[in-house]
Amino acid sequence: MASRNNNFIFMLIPILIFHATILFASAGLLPFSSKHVIIFNRLITRATLVVHCRNKGDDKGVISLGPGDSFDFRFRVNLRKTTVYTCSFVWTNNTATFDIFRADRDDNPRSKVGVCSECIWSIYELVPCRDRRDGGQPYCFPWTS
Template identity: 80%
Template sequence: MAYTRNHNFIFMLIPFLVILTTTSFASAEVLLFSAKHVTIINKLVTRATLIVHCRNKGDDLGVVSLGPGDSMDFRFRVNLRDTTVYSCSFAWPGNTATFDIFRADRDDNPKSKAGVCSECIWSIYEPAPCRDRRDGGQPNCFPWDGFGLI
């Protein structure tokens, strides 16, 4: 009886693996729970210190102080529903801003303007956060979600 159950399991597993390896779902970019690495770089033109606080529903990354040119990074996996969002608040002398530094619908979606990134590198400038392109082309800049003067 154990032999029959193992045989049936293997019989079902092999076609599944063949389908998985021959479809686009095998791509690392679209696999469920795809690994992401976000890097945030302080590129404020004023060369001011940037205070960054990033979090999502279940993970608070704490407050980090970045000097001019300094960076911070974090890693995670996109959730099963592909709804992962990491939101960050940014502060520098006289200003505060917020921005969703990772949104699955923007950063893990091949149909989005910015495309998929597994290494998501963000340069933070006063006017806008910009996601750098791996090919060295023009970065994708986005408006702040919220911006205020102190």
């Protein structure tokens, strides 16, 4: 009888670990969570948008986006959850910067915008907006500069 209980426990433990990992990952509670940032040029003027994203250890290069075009990159959040990617945006007679990913905002279940594993951004002249997967109103933010 004891060996049947031991077998059950040995089978149950991996299942519980698997489910706990999925739960913590979906809630943004695991370190090194994988992120996918997608940036769309949604300028109303249909101008070309020049994007340059970087953090202190990773430069994504300068990308030129036509109207409706997108640019994406992937990374993992650092252990201390302090990862920040800042992008500069240039279009006709305008320059703006914005933190396109901030772990405290985009990988924090307690933030007003919640956790995103696929962080989809629409860039407009007036504001950058993080789109919602459920199709609801996007979260729009002021430009940093």
